[in-house]
Amino acid sequence: MIQYIIRRLLQMIPILIGVTLLIFLLFSFFGEDPARVALGAHATPAKVAALRAKWGLDKPLVMQYLQFWKEILTADFGRSFVSGERLSRMFAEGALVSLAVTMPPFIMGTILNLIIAMLVAWYRGSAFDKFMSVIFTACMSVSFLVYVILLQYFLAYKFDLFEINGFIPGLKGLPFLFLPWIILMIVHFGPDVRLYRSILLEETKSDYVRTARAKGLSEKQVMFKHVLKNAMIPVMTYTVVEVPFLVMGSFVLEKYFSIPGLGDLLVSSVNTGDFPVIKGVTIMIAVAYSLFNLLTDVLYALVDPRVKLS
Amino acid sequence: MSNFSPSDVVLKIEGLVTSFRTDDGVVTALEGVSFEISRGKTLGIVGESGCGKSVTSLSIMRLLPNGVGKIEAGKVIFDGKDLVTLPESEMRDLRGNRIAMIFQEPMTALNPVFTAGEQIIEVFMTHRHMSRAEARKAALEMMEMVRIPDPDRRLDEYPHQMSGGMKQRVMIAMALACKPAVIIADEPTTALDVTIQSQILRLMQDLQKQTGTSIAFITHDLGVIAEVADEVVVMYAGKVIEKADVTAIFDRPLHPYTKGLLASIPHAGQSRDSKLPTIKGSVPSLKDLPAGCRFFGRCPYRQTRCEKENPTLMYEESTHGVACHFFADIAANKIKANYDGLGGE
Numbered sequence: 001m002i003q004y005i006i007r008r009l010l011q012m013i014p015i016l017i018g019v020t021l022l023i024f025l026l027f028s029f030f031g032e033d034p035a036r037v038a039l040g041a042h043a044t045p046a047k048v049a050a051l052r053a054k055w056g057l058d059k060p061l062v063m064q065y066l067q068f069w070k071e072i073l074t075a076d077f078g079r080s081f082v083s084g085e086r087l088s089r090m091f092a093e094g095a096l097v098s099l100a101v102t103m104p105p106f107i108m109g110t111i112l113n114l115i116i117a118m119l120v121a122w123y124r125g126s127a128f129d130k131f132m133s134v135i136f137t138a139c140m141s142v143s144f145l146v147y148v149i150l151l152q153y154f155l156a157y158k159f160d161l162f163e164i165n166g167f168i169p170g171l172k173g174l175p176f177l178f179l180p181w182i183i184l185m186i187v188h189f190g191p192d193v194r195l196y197r198s199i200l201l202e203e204t205k206s207d208y209v210r211t212a213r214a215k216g217l218s219e220k221q222v223m224f225k226h227v228l229k230n231a232m233i234p235v236m237t238y239t240v241v242e243v244p245f246l247v248m249g250s251f252v253l254e255k256y257f258s259i260p261g262l263g264d265l266l267v268s269s270v271n272t273g274d275f276p277v278i279k280g281v282t283i284m285i286a287v288a289y290s291l292f293n294l295l296t297d298v299l300y301a302l303v304d305p306r307v308k309l310s
Numbered sequence: 311m312s313n314f315s316p317s318d319v320v321l322k323i324e325g326l327v328t329s330f331r332t333d334d335g336v337v338t339a340l341e342g343v344s345f346e347i348s349r350g351k352t353l354g355i356v357g358e359s360g361c362g363k364s365v366t367s368l369s370i371m372r373l374l375p376n377g378v379g380k381i382e383a384g385k386v387i388f389d390g391k392d393l394v395t396l397p398e399s400e401m402r403d404l405r406g407n408r409i410a411m412i413f414q415e416p417m418t419a420l421n422p423v424f425t426a427g428e429q430i431i432e433v434f435m436t437h438r439h440m441s442r443a444e445a446r447k448a449a450l451e452m453m454e455m456v457r458i459p460d461p462d463r464r465l466d467e468y469p470h471q472m473s474g475g476m477k478q479r480v481m482i483a484m485a486l487a488c489k490p491a492v493i494i495a496d497e498p499t500t501a502l503d504v505t506i507q508s509q510i511l512r513l514m515q516d517l518q519k520q521t522g523t524s525i526a527f528i529t530h531d532l533g534v535i536a537e538v539a540d541e542v543v544v545m546y547a548g549k550v551i552e553k554a555d556v557t558a559i560f561d562r563p564l565h566p567y568t569k570g571l572l573a574s575i576p577h578a579g580q581s582r583d584s585k586l587p588t589i590k591g592s593v594p595s596l597k598d599l600p601a602g603c604r605f606f607g608r609c610p611y612r613q614t615r616c617e618k619e620n621p622t623l624m625y626e627e628s629t630h631g632v633a634c635h636f637f638a639d640i641a642a643n644k645i646k647a648n649y650d651g652l653g654g655e
Contacts, residue, residue, distance in 0.1 A: 125376075125377055206418065207413065207415055207418035207419045208418065208419060208420060208421040208422070210373060210413070210419070211411075211413060211419045211420065211421070211481075211484075212421065213373055213405070214371055214373060214405055214406060214410070214411040214413075215405065215406035215410075215432065215433050215436065215484060216402050216403065216404070216405035216406035216407050216433070216436055216437060217402075217406075217432065217436055218402060221432075221436075226421050226424070229421075229423045229424070230421070230422070230423055233423075303423070304422075304423060305422070305423060305425075305468040305470070306422055306423075306468065306470045
């Protein structure tokens with residue numbers, strides 16, 4: 001197991017080299033000159049050159065690329081071109097804000113959706129099941145933006161239950177977070193419950209379910225012991241790979257609610273050509289994604305005895 | 311020859327009718343199936359695939375797929391009760407406890423994510439209300455009983471770590487755990503290779519002697535029937551067409567279908583060049599059953615009456631039943647086989 005994890009971690013190195021090369025080359029050859037963007041169209045060439053030198057953009061590409069790796073290995077991405085703030089601090093703050101937006105609805109939603117899916121699977125074929133199917137399809141058919149606008153208008157503006165948008169750190173910020181939480185839960189409800197339901201129903205067709213029933217187990221034992229443990233394998237795959245994206249937050253949601261999370265930071269950095277921020281965030285996604293993939297595989301081995309990590 | 315008094319009958323099935331909802335409408339998978347299982351004996355249920363063998367076993371256990379299969383009529387009498395009308399909770403108390411089942415595919419019939427031991431343990435915990443520790447001890451004894459080598463270690467192994475024969479032993483251990491009155495074995499050896507098959511058959515026979523349990527042994531393999539069965543039920547297209555004790559079936563088959571089945575078994579000493587007899591044609595689809603005898607289209611002895619009239623089970627002696635209008639004439643050689651126009655038409 002330990003050996004497997006070490007080997008998988010080593011395998012991440014070539015992946016990261018690929019990712020870094022890709023971002024670096026894309027930005028160097030196709031991106032706009034960040035110094036020019038920062039100083040505006042009317043800056044003198046001398047001023048632009050001075051800024052390029054200050055940011056290290058005048059050095060040979062190879063040196064810039066190696067500098068990038070040094071930043072990755074020391075987890076210190078320098079300072080933002082735009083604000084001059086230390087990136088490690090910006091990332092930490094942004095990630096915390098993003099997590100505050102995405103984590104609670106993710107955890108609550110996953111548990112809630114799994115319970116609803118089990119109920120629906122339990123009453124499969126009934127009027128309740130059919131009614132819920134209509135609800136999922138309706139939820140999935142409505143655009144995300146409709147929820148944002150309608151809920152902001154009714155819940156926040158008309159009924160004044162929550163804040164419309166904005167963000168304050170700490171517990172006082174809760175009124176700002178409720179609305180994004182509700183929206184994220186609604187958005188995930190349809191696809192999640194539908195997926196979990198079909199996973200559960202697929203399992204109930206298995207031969208081992210018939211065996212369990214033939215042994216005289218109650219329908220509860222069949223569903224909650226035999227079926228659930230098998231169904232957890234695909235459910236887990238689907239859920240764990242979502243976690244890295246939670247750190248990134250939701251670009252759109254953060255924009256609409258003026259929440260200063262990582263998603264918002266990345267979008268504005270792309271607009272201003274703030275290369276250090278883009279580099280840092282992209283690398284973080286790549287690392288997080290690889291790590292969580294590894295975590296999924298390790299969890300697999302824990303749930304499914306047939307999986308041997310070797 | 312045996313003529314059992316009613317007290318020797320442990321499970322009695324009377325006029326069982328089971329239907330299935332399909333995309334093309336409702337089809338009748340069993341049409342008035344009746345037979346008895348005698349105490350301590352093995353009843354062989356034979357027939358081609360699709361004849362209703364497995365549906366019969368699932369109907370007895372009331373494990374027909376929910377909302378798809380349905381028992382329309384008939385009785386399953388066990389312990390003086392009719393299982394067809396028994397409340398689900400009482401039925402659940404019987405399943406795995408008084409009536410147990412062994413399935414065909416040990417690879418998929420066991421739950422892959424629980425250990426073999428756990429799957430036996432839960433039978434004891436459910437029906438005997440044992441503590442986990444007691445149930446574990448009992449499960450270990452069961453694994454010894456079905457001759458699983460190194461049972462201590464095997465108890466904590468998962469199905470994928472075992473061979474097919476070993477898994478089927480685990481299934482048998484699960485089925486025997488509560489010393490059931492009846493075990494329904496649905497093609498328990500079909501998925502196993504021949505040497506393992508004979509080991510499992512021998513094991514089942516030994517265990518039957520030890521425990522006195524009755525077995526309903528479902529198979530398409532007449533060789534297996536000859537080896538294990540005391541009495542035989544032959545099914546064809548959802549009906550019982552012949553039933554008798556095993557020697558009568560093999561020595562004096564009365565139904566043309568049974569005759570055909572027996573004739574198509576290759577036997578030692580048969581010339582290599584001689585063609586193996588077959589039953590021409592195929593089983594009629596349940597969606598499109600003939601009005602008369604269901605074997606009409608394939609029967610070499612068919613008469614005009616057979617096309618219109620569906621024969622019911624008639625008894626030659628009190629123990630040998632056959633569903634054929636002309637079985638006596640055929641036996642007395644008054645009707646000759648005529649293969650013209652059979653099959654492939």
